[in-house]
Amino acid sequence: MSELTASTSTESISTEDSPTGITGANILLDHVTKRFPGQARPAVDGLTMEIPAGKIVMLVGPSGCGKTTTLKMINRLIEPTEGRIVVDGDDVTNMNGDTLRRGIGYVIQAGGLFPHMTVATNIGLVPKMLGWDKARIAARVDELLELVSLDPALYRNRYPKELSGGQQQRVGVARALAADPPVLLMDEPFGAVDPITRLRLQDELLNIQEELQKTIVCVTHDFDEAVKLGDWIAIFNEGAQLEQYDTPERILGDPANEFVENFIGSGAGLKQLTLTRVAEVGFGDAVVGNPGEQAADVLARLIDAGHGHAVIVDERHRPIQWLSRRKLGRLNVISNVPDPKLPVVGYRATLNDALDTMLVSSAGAALVTGRRDMFKGVIDVQTVMDAITRSQTAAVLESDQAPVGLNTGVFQAQEPAADADLSETNSNGTDARASQ
Known part of the structure; x- marks a missing residue:
């Protein structure tokens, strides 16, 4: 795996593909x-x-609960008072902070783009x-930019003020990935954009x-x-x-305590619909055309297939x-003008999004x-409704054993757990409950 040392000024966290x-x-x-x-109490306690x-x-958690402090201690924008931070087996607590952050x-x-720098300069900074x-920087x-679905020819020389909020956020993700770090920290990354753009950025993150397959730690107020x-x-x-540290399925289907139930709020059953992805329910094919084709030719293929609509794709599909x-019957040649209101959903999107x-x-x-926004197929309402019906009768799915997660601070009511017992804390998949 990766190595992390503290011997030179050019060191960084790195990892090879497993x-x-x-x-x-x-x-x-x-x-x-x-x-x-x-402060009378620690912001983060053991x-x-x-x-x-x-x-x-x-x-996740209520405001002031310490989640952002926890995130920032990983790259030591906030220094921990006690304890260790271990990345890929190496203690980085005493590593040079600037060097650590260049690798995360x-x-x-x-x-968080620098307004006086172009997109390319922002991304190439680290x-x-x-x-x-x-x-090498230019190629990266x-x-x-291709990875975050922005055309390099159009965007590399633009300044942040020339971008929409969603485009700025995409560039921010690209900059964070520039040096190919193994760890990506995200602090309310989609909180400043409109709901439609937020859904698209979430889908883009899942595709990326x-x-x-980076390690991503993300703070959000949105459950x-x-x-x-x-x-x-x-x-x-x-x-x-930690009130509960578990899979989304278990948290929704079996909340650890009253605090978790209240935090989830009403409609937990409906929230379970967000657990099913478009890719899991399947989707149909479509008749595909290209700009420059004769509309009559595309229409003929459409009639032969018995479909009502044809999907026009660009050179990158x-x-x-x-x-x-x-519409096809009124056209002569298919144009290359994109429809800004095209109903598009990522295959990693949830059924709610679809x-x-x-x-x-x-x-x-x-x-x-x-x-890379390539067309894969068409999903209709009936497909989604059938999947919803199945999900309403499904039991909570079994999944991997939860990672270690507990508190041993002085404000805990129980006695601190011994280090030797950490491996047993999650034997029932409800590790965070041991801290109650």
């Missing part, structure tokens, strides 16, 4: 406490928490600090994660977002006390139009896209 494709690193917060001057490599871990991606609201040559910039994105969810109470038989998209579509269906 046989399973995971490029992330394990993280362990080992009895970590943070006390701020003038937290021991394992974050598995290649997974997305969502930190960090994303905040609105991307690689430049690490001594990469100009050609273009590669990452499927491709890269629905945590359910959608997280492989594991940590629900914190005051002092970063991204959907740009969805034309009905009537249903929302379809409700505003005149076709009563949505176009499904995969990696």
Whole structure:
């Protein structure tokens, strides 16, 4: 796996691709406490928490519970008062902080871009600090813009003020990934954009994660977002006390205590619909056309297939139009002008997202896209409704044993757990409950 040392000024966290494709690193917060001057209680109190490599871990909880402090201690923007931080088996607590942060991606609201730098300069900042040559940086910039679905030719020389909020956030993610770090920290990354853009950015993150398999730790106030994105969810109470650290399925189906039930709120059954992805329920094929084709030819294929609409894709197989038989009958040649209101949903999107998209579509269906926004098929309302019916009768799914997560701080009511017992804490998959 990766190595992490503290011997030179050019060191960084790095990791080689594993046989399973995971490029992330394990993280362990080992009895970590943070006390701020003038506060009676620690902001984080004796937290021991394992974050598995290649997974997305969502930190949620009420305001002031210590989740952002916990996140920032991983890259030591906030220094822990006590305890150790271990990344890929190496204690980074005493490592040079600047060096550590160059090897960990960090994303905040609105991307945190430098306004006086172009997109390319923003993305290439950390690689430049690490001594990469100009050609390598330029190639990496273009590669990452492609990854976050921004055309390099159009965006590499723009400034942040020339981008929408969603585009700025995409560039922020690209910058965080520039030096190929094993760990990506995200602090309310989608909180400053509108709901539609937020859904698209969430889908984009899932697509990127499927491709890269980094270790992602994300703070959010939105529990629905945590359910959608997280492989594991940590629900914190005051002092970063772990109330439950588990899969979304278990938290929704079997909350650990009253605090978790209240935090989830009403409609837990409906929230379970966010656990099913579009890719899991299947989708149909479509008649596909290209700009420059004769509309009559596309219409003939449409009639032969018995379909009502044809999907027009660009040279990279991204959907740009969805034309009905009537529309095709009025055209001579298919144009290359994209439809800004195209009902598109990512194949990693939830059924809730798909249903929302379809409700505003005149076709009563949505176009499904995969990696790099490539067209994959069509999903309709009936497919979603059938899946909802099945999910309402399904039991809570069995899944992997939960990672270690508990508190052993002085404000805990129970006696601190011994280090030797950590491996047994999660034997029943409800590790955080041991701290109650």
